[in-house]
Amino acid sequence: MNVHVQPRPRSRQMILERVRAATHSVTKGAGELEDAYAALPRGYVRSGGLSGEARIALMIERLREYGAEVIECGPEQVQAAIAAQLASSGKHTFVVPAGLSAAWLTPGFEWKIDRDLIASEIEQAEGVVTAAFCGVADSGTIVLHHSAAEARRVLTLLPDWHLCVLRARQVVETLPEYFARCEQAPGLATYISGPSATADIEMTRIKGVHGPRLLHVVMVRDE
Amino acid sequence: MSHGSYHPILDPTKAPAFPSAVLPVLRNPQLRKNVAHAIDVIQAKRGKLVAEKTDWQELRTAGAAIRAHALENLGFYLEQFEERCTAAGGVVHWAADAAEARQIIVKLLREENASEVIKIKTMTSAEIQLNPFLESAGVRTYETDLAEIILQLGEDEPSHIVVPALHVNRSQVREIFSRTMGLKDLSDDPKELTNAVRTYLRRKFLDIPTAISGANFLVAETGSVVVVESEGNGRMCLTLPRTMITLAGIEKVLPRFQDLEVMLQVLARSATGERMNPYTSVWTGVKPGDGPQKFHVVLLDNGRSSILAKKTERQTLRCIRCAACMNACPVYRQTGGHAYGSVYPGPIGAILTPQLMELHHARSLPYASSLCGACYEVCPVKINIPEVLLELRSRVVNQGRDQAGRLFDPMYLGLRIASLIFSRAWLFHTAQFFGRVGLRFLRRKDGWIHSLPSIGGKWTQTRDLRGLPSQTFHGWWAARKRETK
Numbered sequence: 001m002n003v004h005v006q007p008r009p010r011s012r013q014m015i016l017e018r019v020r021a022a023t024h025s026v027t028k029g030a031g032e033l034e035d036a037y038a039a040l041p042r043g044y045v046r047s048g049g050l051s052g053e054a055r056i057a058l059m060i061e062r063l064r065e066y067g068a069e070v071i072e073c074g075p076e077q078v079q080a081a082i083a084a085q086l087a088s089s090g091k092h093t094f095v096v097p098a099g100l101s102a103a104w105l106t107p108g109f110e111w112k113i114d115r116d117l118i119a120s121e122i123e124q125a126e127g128v129v130t131a132a133f134c135g136v137a138d139s140g141t142i143v144l145h146h147s148a149a150e151a152r153r154v155l156t157l158l159p160d161w162h163l164c165v166l167r168a169r170q171v172v173e174t175l176p177e178y179f180a181r182c183e184q185a186p187g188l189a190t191y192i193s194g195p196s197a198t199a200d201i202e203m204t205r206i207k208g209v210h211g212p213r214l215l216h217v218v219m220v221r222d223e
Numbered sequence: 224m225s226h227g228s229y230h231p232i233l234d235p236t237k238a239p240a241f242p243s244a245v246l247p248v249l250r251n252p253q254l255r256k257n258v259a260h261a262i263d264v265i266q267a268k269r270g271k272l273v274a275e276k277t278d279w280q281e282l283r284t285a286g287a288a289i290r291a292h293a294l295e296n297l298g299f300y301l302e303q304f305e306e307r308c309t310a311a312g313g314v315v316h317w318a319a320d321a322a323e324a325r326q327i328i329v330k331l332l333r334e335e336n337a338s339e340v341i342k343i344k345t346m347t348s349a350e351i352q353l354n355p356f357l358e359s360a361g362v363r364t365y366e367t368d369l370a371e372i373i374l375q376l377g378e379d380e381p382s383h384i385v386v387p388a389l390h391v392n393r394s395q396v397r398e399i400f401s402r403t404m405g406l407k408d409l410s411d412d413p414k415e416l417t418n419a420v421r422t423y424l425r426r427k428f429l430d431i432p433t434a435i436s437g438a439n440f441l442v443a444e445t446g447s448v449v450v451v452e453s454e455g456n457g458r459m460c461l462t463l464p465r466t467m468i469t470l471a472g473i474e475k476v477l478p479r480f481q482d483l484e485v486m487l488q489v490l491a492r493s494a495t496g497e498r499m500n501p502y503t504s505v506w507t508g509v510k511p512g513d514g515p516q517k518f519h520v521v522l523l524d525n526g527r528s529s530i531l532a533k534k535t536e537r538q539t540l541r542c543i544r545c546a547a548c549m550n551a552c553p554v555y556r557q558t559g560g561h562a563y564g565s566v567y568p569g570p571i572g573a574i575l576t577p578q579l580m581e582l583h584h585a586r587s588l589p590y591a592s593s594l595c596g597a598c599y600e601v602c603p604v605k606i607n608i609p610e611v612l613l614e615l616r617s618r619v620v621n622q623g624r625d626q627a628g629r630l631f632d633p634m635y636l637g638l639r640i641a642s643l644i645f646s647r648a649w650l651f652h653t654a655q656f657f658g659r660v661g662l663r664f665l666r667r668k669d670g671w672i673h674s675l676p677s678i679g680g681k682w683t684q685t686r687d688l689r690g691l692p693s694q695t696f697h698g699w700w701a702a703r704k705r706e707t708k
Contacts, residue, residue, distance in 0.1 A: 015522070015524045016298055019528050021532065027299070028296055040285065041281075042485075044282045044488075153458065153504075154462045175499075176484040179480070179481045179484040187311065187507040189505040190458070196454050196501050197453050197454070199453075201373075201388075201391075201396055202392055202413065203260070203389070208421075209420070209456070210425075210456050
């Protein structure tokens with residue numbers, strides 16, 4: 001059996017021809033296109049005006065509004081902060097990405113390191129610990145680019161409890177500042193703003209539909 | 224009235240005209256109450272979060288400009304998207320119309336030997352009526368968005384593009400879930416109802432290896448697809464299965480990844496009144512070891528390129544499906560979504576649906592508006608919906624002008640006669656005279672006409688008409704001149 005559907009060059013060509021015919025009077029040539037894009041109006045706020053301290057305070061406030069538990073610690077106390085969160089979680093089995101610092105794996109708990117774990121194994125874990133790429137204070141968003149310490153996407157999805165270690169240096173104030181930090185567009189990215197939620201029944205906001213219901217953040221004050 | 228007592232028709236080729244389609248809704252107080260409540264909640268949240276955004280208008284301006292630029296150069300950006308997505312391991316398909324899109328998807332599912340498929344909410348799949356087609360082809364579809372489950376299990380249709388089941392209240396949801404999931408002791412607490420869905424779907428997510436999604440955005444620069452959601456059902460569908468099929472309209476392309484800094488800020492605020500939706504996912508083709516290892520994108524035209532060709536109407540395609548226009552619309556608030564006879568209701572539906580049908584159907588929709596402009600004011604990409612509505616109305620009229628049957632159309636004849644009369648002073652004065660004499664018999668003591676005979680009754684059905692005064696301005700002016708002489 002064929003792996004792929006036979007391509008249908010006719011529809012492709014027809015659609016592109018119709019699109020080009022529809023826009024021929026306004027479409028730019030290759031060189032002009034670049035200029036036209038560069039000239040698009042961008043009068044919105046690109047970078048925020050908060051001081052470092054206020055920026056972190058805003059991030060923490062937003063996370064707490066979402067119901068996330070946030071604890072702050074110095075760069076030297078990350079291990080201890082993680083251990084405290086684990087201890088108070090009442091959970092025992094955790095999955096972690098292979099790229100996470102081994103020092104963070106507090107003894108006394110069961111750690112499953114993700115080396116091609118299958119979904120059912122991940123689902124049996126009670127929690128997950130990861131790093132992050134960035135935090136956006138304005139909307140309390142945690143950005144994952146799914147690097148080796150940020151885990152594959154499925155790891156932060158199936159367990160019910162997510163502990164994320166975020167460094168103050170990683171926190172920006174506005175969304176455009178995050179995009180400015182991406183030297184290259186990520187192939188995979190997940191933006192998490194509070195636990196999963198729905199308002200589909202009478203607009204009543206219910207937290208925790210399918211993703212992790214509990215989000216914990218360790219904010220490392222490394223600035 | 225019990226829920227599901229009538230099944231709305233959301234096929235514009237079969238749906239009744241708007242004025243008759245609204246009648247079942249206007250007679251259903253429960254439905255109207257559900258719609259008004261939901262709209263009030265979203266509007267209040269949106270208003271608060273838009274007000275705190277000091278650069279809201281600048282974001283709208285940028286959003287409109289980015290979308291307009293993408294559409295003006297759509298050929299370039301579509302090809303760029305195809306090239307980059309293919310390079311990343313995706314397979315891009317092109318579907319000229321709904322039938323071709325359905326066939327491509329069914330063929331892909333056959334290759335996977337898929338008898339079941341999990342779905343992320345996608346209005347585009349509803350547009351091409353994918354679910355009934357898949358069922359008839361022997362593929363069972365499982366909707367995974369909470370609202371879509373309510374509708375699928377309740378055999379109902381979406382009435383809103385962001386919260387599709389906003390016309391259903393909690394006790395109706397309880398009834399549907401307890402009947403279809405066999406949960407006798409279920410209460411109508413939204414938390415308990417949501418938990419029932421979490422349990423119901425968890426196994427499906429883990430077991431069904433094929434998923435279908437829509438796309439909020441396609442990024443030309445990177446070949447990435449972006450899905451914006453709240454519940455996490457989207458992340459489940461686009462992470463766990465083996466094979467992922469994304470169906471997207473050709474207009475969904477953004478030039479660059481960075482453009483999301485504008486679109487994501489305006490979308491969540493406009494759609495659900497949040498600073499940011501809980502989950503946004505970006506993926507690019509196939510990533511070994513993470514997520515589906517086979518990925519297909521079906522790019523759907525289905526009338527979009529013909530909208531693109533029209534200067535005024537082109538802006539319709541800027542739409543990012545936030546639904547702010549329907550939440551702000553005084554007509555939608557009264558009628559809900561089903562009356563629009565399309566998966567795209569409200570003001571955007573009133574301009575999009577007739578155009579997707581190339582004005583062969585849904586011709587009553589451009590009139591389903593008071594032209595108050597609230598939709599334009601809230602639109603995050605500045606689609607001037609009233610302008611497009613007027614353009615479409617004129618095209619509907621022009622279409623009628625070419626038909627042979629127009630000579631039997633009282634509206635057409637009436638306006639032709641009126642134009643004749645207004646263009647000749649003596650005819651106008653004569654008509655005024657006869658009008659004064661004729662209408663005098665209908666005028667009541669209070670000076671108002673409460674009911675007109677025959678076709679004029681349509682006017683007085685919902686309003687009174689002031690009786691003509693005994694003297695016209697012309698007559699008064701002439702008499703005054705005579706007196707002063």
